[in-house]
Each structure stands twice: as structure tokens, then as C-alpha cells.
Amino acid sequence: MSPTVRLIVKELSKKRTGSAKQFRPPSQASSSRSSVCSHPVPSAPRVGNNSNGTPSSHSKSGHGGSHRHRRGEPGSHSTKPATGNDSDSDAAAEADVEADTTHDGDGADSVSVPGEDVTLSTPSDVDASDFMWYNIGFTVESGETLVIQGPSGVGKTTLLRAIAQLTDYDHGVIYLEPDNQRHGNGNDDENDQGEAGSGTAPDLSPQAMGVPQWRSRVMYVPQYPAIFPGSPLDFFFKIKQFSTHVAKPTWDDPVEIGNAWGLPEECWCSEWRNLSGGQAQRAALAIAVACKPDVLLLDEPTSALDPTSAREVERTLRDYTCLWVTHDPNQAHRVGDRIMKLQLDAGCTIEPNTPRESNASLTSQSDL
Numbered sequence: 388m389s390p391t392v393r394l395i396v397k398e399l400s401k402k403r404t405g406s407a408k409q410f411r412p413p414s415q416a417s418s419s420r421s422s423v424c425s426h427p428v429p430s431a432p433r434v435g436n437n438s439n440g441t442p443s444s445h446s447k448s449g450h451g452g453s454h455r456h457r458r459g460e461p462g463s464h465s466t467k468p469a470t471g472n473d474s475d476s477d478a479a480a481e482a483d484v485e486a487d488t489t490h491d492g493d494g495a496d497s498v499s500v501p502g503e504d505v506t507l508s509t510p511s512d513v514d515a516s517d518f519m520w521y522n523i524g525f526t527v528e529s530g531e532t533l534v535i536q537g538p539s540g541v542g543k544t545t546l547l548r549a550i551a552q553l554t555d556y557d558h559g560v561i562y563l564e565p566d567n568q569r570h571g572n573g574n575d576d577e578n579d580q581g582e583a584g585s586g587t588a589p590d591l592s593p594q595a596m597g598v599p600q601w602r603s604r605v606m607y608v609p610q611y612p613a614i615f616p617g618s619p620l621d622f623f624f625k626i627k628q629f630s631t632h633v634a635k636p637t638w639d640d641p642v643e644i645g646n647a648w649g650l651p652e653e654c655w656c657s658e659w660r661n662l663s664g665g666q667a668q669r670a671a672l673a674i675a676v677a678c679k680p681d682v683l684l685l686d687e688p689t690s691a692l693d694p695t696s697a698r699e700v701e702r703t704l705r706d707y708t709c710l711w712v713t714h715d716p717n718q719a720h721r722v723g724d725r726i727m728k729l730q731l732d733a734g735c736t737i738e739p740n741t742p743r744e745s746n747a748s749l750t751s752q753s754d755l
């Protein structure tokens with residue numbers, strides 16, 4: 388893990404679609420704002436929509452304009468319980484290239500808060516109920532764990548998937564430092580990672596598909612590992628063959644990592660579908676950790692584990708740079724350096740956590 392790596396998210400917005408749109412809470416929009424970080428909620432009146440359904444561009448920060456954007460992803464990802472024909476099938480070894488989308492960038496006036504890395508957005512003429520999250524900005528520093536919390540359906544998983552380049556977003560920029568390549572929507576051509584078909588042979592590299600190079604240094608672990616053919620060990624070997632990963636000099640041993648978490652060794656050669664939820668979850672996490680990622684995107688990584696196993700996993704993961712979704716407030720305070728709370732009105736707050744617990748207390752049985 389690079390000591391200087393930072394995951395940077397700027398002005399990220401995602402519109403709700405169809406029936407997923409939720410109610411607009413009444414007036415408490417700004418009353419619960421953290422003094423450390425505030426993310427004012429965009430409010431009515433609604434902005435007029437373009438013919439393609441995206442809000443009209445009115446940004447003063449220069450992110451307007453149409454941007455053709457493609458993305459694909461080699462890696463592990465899933466957000467829902469897997470099924471045999473789940474199009475969201477995660478941890479797939481093949482690239483998952485999503486449909487092309489056209490976006491009109493949109494954004495409110497925004498400034499960086501001195502001493503903070505959170506974007507402070509001036510409310511603009513946008514209807515918050517149109518958005519899952521709006522103009523979110525934050526930086527995850529090396530070795531830090533930023534916990535993401537919020538009510539069910541607020542968009543936590545979707546945010547992780549957006550950062551993992553697995554789902555569409557309407558505006559924003561995401562990148563990893565150090566890295567000279569950025570990636571985002573509603574931005575300019577500097578984000579383009581390559582042009583398929585520019586030579587005589589089509590360029591099918593992830594970068595040509597719109598996947599930023601940094602993505603190979605970020606591992607996304609879904610809450611429910613998808614069911615794939617073969618065993619976890621098969622999957623690990625397949626990941627190692629990915630073109631984006633072959634340059635990695637070393638790998639850790641996922642079996643050894645799993646051992647530390649009480650995962651029986653025979654699980655590694657069992658079919659995924661024959662593993663229990665907790666076994667599959669630990670196998671997926673162990674594979675992600677074995678890839679020596681710069682950043683881990685974790686969606687309720689211990690939700691299927693017993694408390695003892697969960698603490699062992701927490702103890703390992705605390706050494707990594709993580710974005711960590713959890714509903715468990717106790718876990719949030721155990722593992723998080725800061726806690727980001729997404730709100731149903733498309734806003735968010737980020738609060739510092741009290742110092743994380745020591746490794747010793749993470750394994751304490753007292754509050755299991």
C-alpha cells in the first residue's frame with residue numbers, strides 16, 4: 388500500500404430513477420448539519436429538465452456540457468443477493484462494461500472548506516428529491532477508514548458502486564492520488580482514458596473502455612458475494628490473470644488471511660454455492676485483501692459473520708484505507724476515523740470519530 392495514496396471524490400451526484408425516487412423530508416434539511424462538515428441540501432424550485440431528463444446545466448464551476456462516457460470493470464462487485472442470472476454478478480473475472488450514457492453535467496456553486504476536504508455546496512435550483520446524493524465531496528487519506536452510514540435505501544451501496552465505476556453517476560470526478568489519470572462525468576476530455584479503435588486493432592483494454600487505471604488498485608467487496616462457477620481459489624487465480632493486475636509484483640495468500648478469520652481451508656476448494664454466507668463473505672474479503680489494494684470499498688463486510696469473526700476481520704481491515712458501509716453504529720465507532728452520514732434529502736454530513744479502538748479492544752470479548 389502506497390503511504391501517500393488518497394482517494395478523492397469531487398462533486399459527485401447521482402439522480403434517482405423511476406420508482407426509486409423517495410419522499411422529500413420536510414424542513415429539517417439543514418438543522419442536523421455537522422459543524423465539521425456541512426452539505427446543504429439543494430432545494431426547490433426544480434430546475435427545468437433537458438429533453439434527456441437531466442437537469443439543465445447551470446454550474447459556475449465549469450462542469451456543464453455533455454460528456455460521452457463509458458465504463459467497464461474487471462473485478463468483484465455485487466450489491467444484492469446473487470442469483471444465477473444476476474446481471475450485477477460480482478467478482479466476475481470478465482470486464483463488466485455498462486451501457487453508454489450521455490450526461491449533462493450539473494452542479495451548484497462549490498468551494499473547498501479550508502482545512503476540510505468536504506465540498507460545501509451552495510443550494511441551487513435543483514430538486515433534492517431527484518437525487519440520491521448531490522455534490523458529495525471527500526478525500527480518504529492513506530490508512531484512513533471513512534465509514535458510510537445512512538438509512539436503508541439512501542444510496543450507500545450505490546455510492547460505493549459509483550466509486551468502483553460499476554454504476555452510473557451524473558456528475559463528479561473520482562480519482563486516486565498519486566495518479567495522473569482522473570475519471571468522471573460531466574467533465575472535460577482530460578478524463579478520457581483512451582480511444583478504442585484508434586489503431587488498426589481495437590483497443591479492448593479497460594482504459595479504452597473508460598475504466599481509469601487507478602481502478603485496478605481499488606477492490607470493491609459487495610455485501611453478498613455473487614455465486615460464480617468454481618471455487619474461491621479458482622476466482623483468485625482468475626483475478627491474478629487480469630491484465631490490469633499482472634504487473635503486480637506480489638500477492639498475499641488469501642488462504643492464510645482466511646485462516647486468521649477462522650475460515651476453514653476446505654472452503655477454498657468448495658464451490659461458491661456450497662459456502663455459507665459467512666464463509667463466502669470471508670473468502671471474498673480475503674481475496675480482496677490478498678490483492679494488496681490501495682483502497683478497499685466495503686459494503687457491510689461483516690454482516691454475515693458472528694461477532695468473534697467480525698472482530699477478527701475488523702482487526703485486519705483497520706490497516707487498510709477503506710470506505711466502509713455499515714448499519715452498526717458500534718462498528719462504525721470501532722473502525723471509523725470519520726463517519727459520513729448520507730441523508731434521504733440527498734445531503735450528507737461527515738463527522739470525526741473518537742479515536743479508533745486499539746487492536747486489543749477490537750478482539751475483546753466484553754461486548755460481543
Ligand SMILES: Nc1ncnc2c1ncn2[C@@H]1O[C@H](COP(=O)(O)OP(=O)(O)OP(=O)(O)O)[C@@H](O)[C@H]1O
Nearest residue numbers: 407408466519537538539540541542543544545546
Ligand atoms: N438496480 C437498481 N435499479 C433501480 N433502483 C435501484 C437499484 N438498486 C438500488 N436501487 C435503488 O437505489 C436506492 C439506493 O439503493 P442502495 O442499495 O444504494 O441503498 P443503501 O443505502 O445501500 O440501502 P441498504 O442500507 O438497504 O442496503 C434505493 O432507492 C433502491 O431502491
